[in-house]
Amino acid sequence: MDPLIKQILHLNCVDLSYEGRGFCRDLNDNVILVNYLFPGEEALVEVDYKRAGLYYGHIKKLEKESPERIKPLCPFSFRCGGCEFQSLSYKSQLAFKSKLVKDQLKKIAHLDVDVKETIGMDDPYYYRNKIQMPFALDKDGHVVYGFYKEGSHEVVPISNCVIEDKRANLIIGEIKTAMDELGVLPYDETTRKGYIRHAIVRTSYVYKEVMLILVSAKEGFPEQDALLQKIVSNCPELTSIYLNVNSSFGSKIMGEKNILLYGESHIKDSLCGLDFIISPSSFYQTNPVMTSILYQKAMEGASLKKDDVVLDAYSGTGTIGLVAAKYVSKVIGVEINHDAVTDALANAKANKIDNYEAYVDDASNFIERMAKEGKRLDVVFMDPPRKGSDERFLSSLLKMKPDRIVYISCNPLSLARDLAFIKDAYDIEDVQPVDLFPETGHVETVCELSLRNADKH
Numbered sequence: 001m002d003p004l005i006k007q008i009l010h011l012n013c014v015d016l017s018y019e020g021r022g023f024c025r026d027l028n029d030n031v032i033l034v035n036y037l038f039p040g041e042e043a044l045v046e047v048d049y050k051r052a053g054l055y056y057g058h059i060k061k062l063e064k065e066s067p068e069r070i071k072p073l074c075p076f077s078f079r080c081g082g083c084e085f086q087s088l089s090y091k092s093q094l095a096f097k098s099k100l101v102k103d104q105l106k107k108i109a110h111l112d113v114d115v116k117e118t119i120g121m122d123d124p125y126y127y128r129n130k131i132q133m134p135f136a137l138d139k140d141g142h143v144v145y146g147f148y149k150e151g152s153h154e155v156v157p158i159s160n161c162v163i164e165d166k167r168a169n170l171i172i173g174e175i176k177t178a179m180d181e182l183g184v185l186p187y188d189e190t191t192r193k194g195y196i197r198h199a200i201v202r203t204s205y206v207y208k209e210v211m212l213i214l215v216s217a218k219e220g221f222p223e224q225d226a227l228l229q230k231i232v233s234n235c236p237e238l239t240s241i242y243l244n245v246n247s248s249f250g251s252k253i254m255g256e257k258n259i260l261l262y263g264e265s266h267i268k269d270s271l272c273g274l275d276f277i278i279s280p281s282s283f284y285q286t287n288p289v290m291t292s293i294l295y296q297k298a299m300e301g302a303s304l305k306k307d308d309v310v311l312d313a314y315s316g317t318g319t320i321g322l323v324a325a326k327y328v329s330k331v332i333g334v335e336i337n338h339d340a341v342t343d344a345l346a347n348a349k350a351n352k353i354d355n356y357e358a359y360v361d362d363a364s365n366f367i368e369r370m371a372k373e374g375k376r377l378d379v380v381f382m383d384p385p386r387k388g389s390d391e392r393f394l395s396s397l398l399k400m401k402p403d404r405i406v407y408i409s410c411n412p413l414s415l416a417r418d419l420a421f422i423k424d425a426y427d428i429e430d431v432q433p434v435d436l437f438p439e440t441g442h443v444e445t446v447c448e449l450s451l452r453n454a455d456k457h
Helices: 090-109 166-182 224-234 288-302 319-325 338-350 363-372 391-400 412-422
Strands: 008-012 022-025 031-034 042-051 054-064 130-137 143-148 155-157 196-203 210-216 240-245 257-263 267-271 274-278 309-313 330-335 356-360 379-382 404-409 426-434 444-451
Touching (some): 090 412, 130 166, 143 166, 267 288, 274 319, 288 379, 412 444
Parallel strands (some): 210 240, 330 356
Antiparallel strands (some): 042 054, 404 444, 426 444
């Protein structure tokens, strides 16, 4: 075993890592990252493990507090791991996120650009419109729900999550009570016995509609009808209830099969003046208040014109492209998830938008084919997953040379890597972080790019 593991060291926190952990060095210059430790603080830290040359530890005793440390609203925050910044003032959270984006752009892409102050929420709690909770049995055989402890499948029981929609918290509590009363067992992935793996609640911000998805290891289980009856009776706010069947091993939350048990086939929400259908498996941004601001910034950065042809890459259910459609000649959406494209086309029809097309395809394959065919694009919106885009997509951008690119990123590291690939052809006009995930280390960034004059057709 590494001699540093299990040692207790006195450490000073000098910064936050890109993951939001306290950044410390010991006397031998080893880097030690510590959860819930903030710049300016000193603590006795126990070193737990080593990964990729870095050590990770936890606070044994906090010896000097930062003036930015606050009392967390949630009593479970130190055990759950879902809200690593609840003990840090919101002002400091926003400052960290701007610094994180700037530091990664400089370190990875060698871009020393201005990054604006992160736009935050007026009230950074109870904002998530999607909650997914695993169920388990405690040592006394009672049903509990909560979040997995970091790095494990141990469920940390909670009774109220302060970043989730309050309606969702109440519904999950009613499910737990009903399961206990009826003897419906949670699924145990070790023994493969039991039934209910997760409960997922999706809520509409504008229309106040609510969807429940019960994830079961089997299609049907004892007392299913009685459980459904209790949930419907005790949760009148529910618009629809689905059973999702996930019989697989591993950590995947949902299976492929959704069975409607009660109510409507979908719920809908409104964003930037448009209605969007939300089905059990479709992607929809989890913070509706800040998503509206994010998309407004994206539209401003795109400088859209009436004759523009726009590509919405990694388009999901079409939210960005459909918001852009009223300003331009045509929007083309591309998304690899078939259900999401079905929802996108339904969203276009529901909003009477007739200049929107959507295709099921890998974004890189799609744009590479467009480039080979000599197609024209004026603006590209790209909102890739955390891993970012890839060289084929970015090479096709360089070949097609759209006048403007708006890159919406959920990961500053992959954003910086991708910008490094295209920075010789594009100028960065604006970098605006937006806080879609308060109380956590995650940040969304709207990056506006314009083709250099020398490269224009």
